[in-house]
Amino acid sequence: MAKSILHIDASARRATSVTRDLSKDVVARLNGDVVTRDLFDALPHIDESWIGANFTPEADRTDAQKELLALSDKLIAEVKAADVLVIGVPVYNFGIPTNLKAWVDMICRAGITFRYTEAGPEGLLTGKRAILVAATGGTPVGSEIDFATNYMRHVLGFIGITDVQLVAADRLSVDAEGSIAEAKAQVAELAA
Template identity: 45%
Template sequence: MNILQVNSSARAFANGAGSFSTRLANELVQRLRDAEPQATLTLRDLNLAPHPALDESTLQALFTPAEARTPEQAARVALDDALIAEIQAADVVVLGVPTYNFGVSSQLKHWIDAIARARVTFQYTEKGPEGLLKNKTVYAVLTRGGVHRDQPSDTVVPYLKTMLGFLGMTDVRFIYAEGLAMGPEAEARAVADAQAQIAQLVHDTETV
């Protein structure tokens, strides 16, 4: 089993402090590796190594034939190629997903923009779009200051379901840690509840 972990918090994570999404994603990955000792891990931390945004120069590079690209264009496309290769090789994807202003972080959005490439990770057919990143399990660890699960204010889950499904990743499992900004007791409950969800998901995976 090849695991790809993508941390997308803007907050650093050191000595167990900082980002809740990274902390809980780490715990999930550790449980998966305990259950599958031969599993390999690729870690992509978008805070430590931010990925550039999709801008006009990037689009020009992507739409220029490879043999005609300038060295600068080739280098820019190579950054996206590396992310695509990582997710193509993954069997399991663990996403640390903090909620910022009712959406995903810009770090995660840049990663999604990078891996969504026509004729590589998706294609259009006579029957409509087809995702090419198939046969993967995605765990999305969602952390929120408030409580938004199953509410109109939760735009993150629909977006991830739509975007990941478009790319062929339809087995998406969500872990919720909500109320993290609602006081120490609420924070402790949120973390404990997320840890229980993680334990149950890994247990369910082992017994399938």
């Protein structure tokens, strides 16, 4: 049975993006049915009206509130339908770009993708795999100043996705050729 893959691109660069190129290589290696969500055209950020709609019980939501949550519902449906998420994670100023953070805010919804229990939060999107494809100019991936990949691992685990792998082309400003070659080797080692 073919895998369902959700491919998230978050780079502000279209033509020269390392994460876009490497994440395409990952998707090709996985060989499944692909849905691509390009965050180049930024998602709206959540605001007071969105939060109010989100915390209104579904049965009590007005048509306007339902409309405010429609994009979030669609993004969550994409995640739920996927067996594997391939997420391009460009590291900007030690963190993720705002368009990727807006996506995270839209998919992390209590009662839908996670819930709170007496034992703490419980992710509801279990049984999925995620592959983060990171690129940095100078930040070593996994270091104490990498607030991007560590954050994405945490967020994915929070919603129940604990099988998270990382392909990293870090420190591109130091050794771009070597870093990209190492990342391509990591892609080649990924289990399809």
